[in-house]
Amino acid sequence: MDFELKRWKEKYLPALKDFASDAGVSTQMPDSFPHSGSDAEKYIRQRLLADDEKELCRAVIIDGKPVGAIEIIAGAGISRRTASLRFWLAEEYRGQSVMSRALAKLSETAFERLDVLRIDAEVPACNIAARCALNNAGFSLEGTLARRAFIKGRAEDVCIYAILK
Numbered sequence: 001m002d003f004e005l006k007r008w009k010e011k012y013l014p015a016l017k018d019f020a021s022d023a024g025v026s027t028q029m030p031d032s033f034p035h036s037g038s039d040a041e042k043y044i045r046q047r048l049l050a051d052d053e054k055e056l057c058r059a060v061i062i063d064g065k066p067v068g069a070i071e072i073i074a075g076a077g078i079s080r081r082t083a084s085l086r087f088w089l090a091e092e093y094r095g096q097s098v099m100s101r102a103l104a105k106l107s108e109t110a111f112e113r114l115d116v117l118r119i120d121a122e123v124p125a126c127n128i129a130a131r132c133a134l135n136n137a138g139f140s141l142e143g144t145l146a147r148r149a150f151i152k153g154r155a156e157d158v159c160i161y162a163i164l165k
Contacts, residue, residue, distance in 0.1 A: 001096050005058040005070070005106055008047035012059055012066040016044060047071075056110055060089060060102050067093050070102055072110040072119060083110055085121040087130070094129050100136035107137065111165045118164050124149055125157040134161040 047069075050057040060068035068089035075082045085107075089099045107119055123130040125144055135141070139161040148158035 001062065001093070001098055003067075003098050003102060004061040005102060006061050007050070008044055008057060008059050008066075008069075010044060010048070013041060013044050015066050017041075052113065054114070056106060056113070058106060060098065062093065062098070068099060068102070070106050072106060072114070074114045074116055081116050082118045082120060083114055083116045085119050087121075087133070089129075089133075097136065099130075099133040103133060103137035103139075107163055116165070118162055120160060120162040122148065122158045122160055124151060125159050131159060131161075137163070139163045 047057040055071065055073040057071045057073075058069065059066040060070065068087065070085070070087040072083045072085050074080065075084065085103070087099060087103065093099075110116060110119060119139075120142075121134055121139065122145075123134065125131075131141075140163070142160045142162050145158045145160065147155035149156045
C-alpha cells in the first residue's frame with residue numbers, strides 16, 4: 001500500500017477528530033494522544049508550528065487522507081543527541097507494513113536533518129502492532145520498564161526500542 005509523509009495541515013482536522021474518538025486507535029495510546037475533538041484541534045495547531053530543525057511531525061497520508069502520525073523530536077541537555085519517537089496508525093491500515101516503512105523512512109530523514117545519533121520509542125508492552133512495526137523498521141528492543149505508562153486509567157509496562165545512526 002502506498003503512503004506519503006506530509007507536514008500536518010488544518011484540512012486534516014476532521015479525519016483526526018474521527019480517530020481521536022476511535023477506540024481502536026486511542027485505547028492503547030498514552031494520555032497525550034488527542035482523545036477528543038478539542039484535543040485534536042490542539043494537536044494539529046501544535047504540529048503546524050513544528051520546527052523541522054528540532055522535530056519532524058508528519059501525517060501518514062493514504063489516498064489523500066491522514067491515517068496516522070509520526071513524531072520524531074530531538075531532546076535537550078544531555079539527551080540533545082537523542083530523539084524521541086511517537087506514532088499511531090488507524091486500525092484498518094495495520095498489518096500492511098505501512099507503519100514499518102513509514103518509520104524507517106522518517107527515521108532516515110531524522111538522522112539526515114536532526115543532529116541526533118539515536119532515536120528511541122517507548123510503547124506499551126501490550127501494543128503488539130506497534131512493537132512489530134518498530135522491529136520491522138530496524139529498531140531494537142532495549143528493555144521493559146514496569147508500570148511506566150498510565151493509559152486509560154491503568155499502569156502499563158513499557159518497552160523501550162531504539163535505532164542508532
